[in-house]
Amino acid sequence: MLDLAPVKPLWTPSRSFMEQSNLKKFQNWLFVKKGLYFKNYHDLWDWSVTDLDDFWESVWQFCEVKSHSLYFEVLIRQNRDFIGTKWFRGATVNYAEHIFRHKTPARPAIMFQSEQEPLKELSWRELEKQVGAVAAYLRQSGVVAGDRVVGVLPNGPQAVVAFLAANSLGAVWSSCSPDFGTTGILDRFQQIEPKVLIIADGYTYNGKAFDKLPAMRQLISQLPTLKRTVLVPYLNSEAQLPKTDNWKDVLKTPFSTLEFTPVPFDHPLWVVYSSGTTGKPKAITHSVGGCLLEHLKALTIHQNVKPGDRYFWYSTTGWMMWNFSVASLLAGATLVLYEGAVQYPTMNVLWDLAEKAKINHFGGGAAFYLACMKAGVSLQGYKFNQLQSIGSTGSPLPPEAFEWIYQHVKKDVWLISLSGGTDICSAFVGGCPTLPVYSGEIQCRLLGCKLEAFDEVGNPVQNELGEMVITQPMPSMPIYFWNDKDNQRYRASYFESYPNIWRHGDWIKINDRGGIVIYGRSDATLNRDGVRIGTGEIYSAVESVPEVTDSLVVCLEQTGGKYFMPLFVVLAQGQELTDDLKKKINLQLRSQFSPRHVPDAIYELSEVPYTISGKKMEAPVKKILMGTDPAKAASRDTMRNPQSLDFFAQFNRAQV
Template sequence: MTAVSANGKVHEKHENGGFVNGHANGDGIASIETPQPIYYKVPQNLETFELTLRKHFEEKTNQKFADYRAFHRFTCDNYGIFWEELLKISDVKLHQDYHQVIDHNMKINERPKWFNGATLNYTENVIERGTATDVAVLNASIDESVVDYTYDQLRKDVYRTATSLRNYGIGPGDTVCGFVPNTYDTLVAVFATAAVGAAWCSASVDFGPAGVLDRFRQVHPKVLFTVNHVTYKKKLIDQTDKINEIVKELTTLQIVVVSDTFTSVKFDGTKYNNSDKFVSLEQFKTPIDDVVLPFVYTPVPFSDPLFVMFSSGTTGIPKAMVHTVGGTLLKHIEEHLVQGDSKKHDRMFFYTTCGWMMYNWMISFLYSKGSVVLFDECPLAPDTHIIMKIAAKTQCTMIGMGAKLYDEYLRLEIPFNAIYDLSRIHTVYSTGSPLKKECFAYINTYIAPGALIASISGGTDIIGCFVGGIKSLSITPGECQCLFLGMDIKSFNYMDEEITNSDEQGELVCVTPFPSMPSHFLNDMDGKKYRDAYFARLEPFWAHGDFVRVNHSTGGVEMLGRSDATLNRGGVRIGTAEIYSVVEKIPQIADCIVAGRLVEEGMDEEVLLFVKMVPGQELTHTIQAAIVSKLRNDMSPRHVPNKIYAVDDIPYTSSGKKVEVAVKQIDPWFSLHFLQLKLLEMDSLKAAVDYSKRLEMSQSMYSSRSSAKQTSSSTRNSHKKNNSTKEKEPTQITASNCKNKIEEYKRAFNFFDANNDGRITIDELEKAMQKCGQRPTKLELRLIMYHGDNDQNGVITFDEFAHLMNGTSSMNQYTYDQLREQFDMFDKDKDGFIEKMEMLSIVRELSLQASFPRQVVEQLFNEADIDGDGKISFEEFVLAVN
């Protein structure tokens, strides 16, 4: 039996009347039968666009395809014919016809152009197909209010905005940017930009100015669309300061258009710097009576820019990828009409921000003549039900979100379909990271029983998907159903050979061209960035960077994580998703992230596991033993991590992917040294400095363990235990003490120095810490800058950074007396030595157990105890701090 409490949480009920989660039977809880997941089954007499297309090709080629997999193989072997026929059968409107589909003599790494000679307009194709009186857009808000816009209203607003853009001289070759939320006004701006043949790029309003400028500076925009305020968690947030900072740096801007439609605060241009550039959206739009009708769209070549998309920026300045008008449109048609079987009556609600490619994917859904639901608020706070409330109110037939959000719903155990009418939902999309088997069961039990779960995977790089769902196949929980048509996907092993064994894991590779490849990267004149991103690994094939297992029995694909974050234990590659699937089932663990690091002795890797504990839980020896046991028994001994650390939070990208690569590139001692500062509860700068000194002393011992290990035997012998010895001159620690760390410091410094100018600013510091999942306060950032900026000129140079990491910053000039004072603090019984229990006692007194669990303290102690006598002398202490 199951019980549903008043707050909508599911409680499993046993025969003895108790509940799994410990809740006793109580008032307001009604028992119901425990539901079981109802997975999607292929209906009899199924009629879909894909089956129609399959029949079309059977008649055209006079052959019979046994199943979807046979049809997929045909579309890959005949990719030119497939994409050409799709363009025709889906009624893409061309202003000028093509004279060549593609040069089949060119390989995928040569980036052949598609439909040469053809011209078209993206917006015209997407918004002119729907019936004028049908609803095109539903704009939802946190208060559950919904505003509908018909296709007629949408077109008129696009015409008005596009006319104004033309009046400012905007057209092909120009770029328009949006620092915007996911609202109707944004949608109009995107379509208006494409209507006049210009390119669009956007950043989500939760980005800071530095992140926005890293992206927008690359495209030299002439127009910026933005908003005066946003709401988040029901709080009204003024964007003025952010906008002023952004506009100040974008010197090519002619005009800034500010929307105030969805807030209670109206536009006031006087509060902006350079106020002459600012105008409200309503002032900007040309009156409909002044728009020349019928509106004339600007046709552009098939391979002209439509969207400029950006990489996540985890390894430097985000790469700017240019996606084409025709390639984007045709790929999205295939995914919405063919794979998704979207129809006129369908209503899509995909939760996304404007900084994620799923936004661009979602708006193309209007090609199906259906409608889209827009929502930009927090999906979990203050209302964990808000997404499903909106889905029910707008009568959605298709919903989607990042897999991480389904994880949260699973954790909360909310039986949404028992609370809201979600009966119209026939397709549930998930992306951003692998969808767990448990989430498949939860979705088909408590959200949409019997619905098709389309776990899709692709990326910003292709502005679409390689794998996903299809209605003509049944699903296997934990797998993406199928390879998408026209996408010639293979899996290659570590020997760079195609895998035909369903049990072997490998790298996802595409071997033939497809229309939605980026035409180029910006600021990449010789194409090196492009080649390095996709072809350097397995040239001439496209290596996408995903680690997968292709199930040759079902045709499905199991996503195992990023291949550049894949673990390598003794030559065997391990997908990080396998570790997550085990560890995240342990009740005391809320989340985790894993990274591999090459050991100095060879090419093997040590595996580092970082866990976020459930509130009130600590990473005890018992829990660590449970982690090790579960991984060893459920997976293999190779899956067992070398070290386990408790951390405050787990870093994610805006699309819900764990930032494994950034974690992998930062040594754990390095990230802990900086990021644990976030855990400090500081009432004043003085308290912060005092605390930091104590924390830093312990951190220094940890981060310097390699230096201590490498001390030569002759040096060891020269440091005899003589506790009465004093230096005549103060001994200060210098950068020369950490020569063996210089290369590591350089890599770490470059991670922080985003613009590669040889200096770390406070903005760069904040951004780098945010990439690692931290949200430092201004006080914490100022403390770190003060700590490392020796000459107090507002930036940290590499020399200062090296001193900082080596323990010689302006706050860490340890003289003999300071070192003796610190040693005496540990030496509680004053016998001239630090023993292990004394070190553990100090860690407890300073409340540093979270940063330094017992196994870490013991490791520090053992590495500082150079002669292995079970205690640390003053000389050994000095070497450890050095």
């Protein structure tokens, strides 16, 4: 039996905080408008996952969603299948329109800082002006509802403007950060055949400038569906690229008023990407209405974001937390952006930003807080008077990091550890403003999310480690994967283990008070410093090295929030695993994808374990290296080469 978190909470909300929270306002609204009374959060949650129609319609009404047409039914589900579930049939909405209903001269829309620039502001008036101009440019370029507009941009206002402009027309947005390798970008964008590409000339990171113009030329040449390309001179204000339009000129496109195209609730909003564990990254497509409703619920009701708050989450445009942070504008917040490394010029750079920008809601990856803790970052002298909540995601936040935040950052801050994913562009579990915070523990399952822990035979369990599953559909689940015939990849990604039940791929425990502890991945997805990486990307790069004939990679969770990612390679005949070959493999991974794809160590083996159907057996290998009995880690009857597991059974765990 795994130990429960300490009984004494690290933080307990005050009575006034609870009474003034959006969650409490929602409960009061339910009582007045619906005659529904719930004595505590857990009763409210139980209702939200039992009466799905009434719950989601209540969120719609409470958050005053604007539809340009009436909806006829809240939920249509055939044969209990998640895929094909229809929500709010008949409704027509626009995501960007809901953001601009908060425009006001009283506060900025966006605040942003980078390694190059000090903290600046963008007013709502200027944001509307820029979005209107870019939308007019896109319209003149022939972009209509359903067309794809994509960006390779740093985390600055330009990316937000481009997304809002595309969305205002009903176009579909997708983005990668400029630190992606060209192969990684092409693997994503080629699938969705974009009409317009918006790129930056480069970016800075850790004090170094990275020129991306050569890579962008290659990218443009391999996207044949492009009609127009726009260059954002980010690194060099005078940057130019032949046959591209300049962002400065695009912003001068005349327009009268910013208009919003209403689209059906299930119209695609954006395409985000899986990590590419098997084959190319899956092009996960989310709906306008689904994300609108989910983000209003998650940010307004759960994270307690209110008009005038300042919301920050350290991210890049290639991570779904960028999409999620932009959604804070739906709640009337000022969005705070930062572009650059968290450790440059010092590990205090983001904490300095929190103080200067008077941030109310501060978020980052668990790896950031662990790095601050290990580096002994001093925050003496910081006041953080406006700081209400600190958010953490990307990987489980260990108890020692919880305690470091309360001891060294702010003793009365609300720590929100949340977990979700690209799959729903939101969280399954996270914060609740009316519940206490316990060390190492996520506060609750979010409203409308019927999350359970399943044992080995598929029964829900409490206080036991189990497989994380979702047993009822949510509006922000993918409408489809782009170009996924008959939803084959979609179904294989979530529904192969349990019919009509979403298996997410995490080991979790739900305790008696409803808290959640996540213990890492139960599938082959790699988790490197809080960023999930697909094994497929590793293999495509490593196995293109002539000296390598096959490979296998796993990521092992260790104590204290650490990870170890070993790569095992099968070499061509006559080859040796020299230091030079290791450097060559690492350079290939770094140049094609990112530094996070580089393994911690490389080992040679004679053969990779395969199933009879030809699938590499990462998950059983991971279990063996984590201490599982090899006989229990995999059935040798289902293997093509069962003797291959012997290497890992004998592998010296002291090396990992």
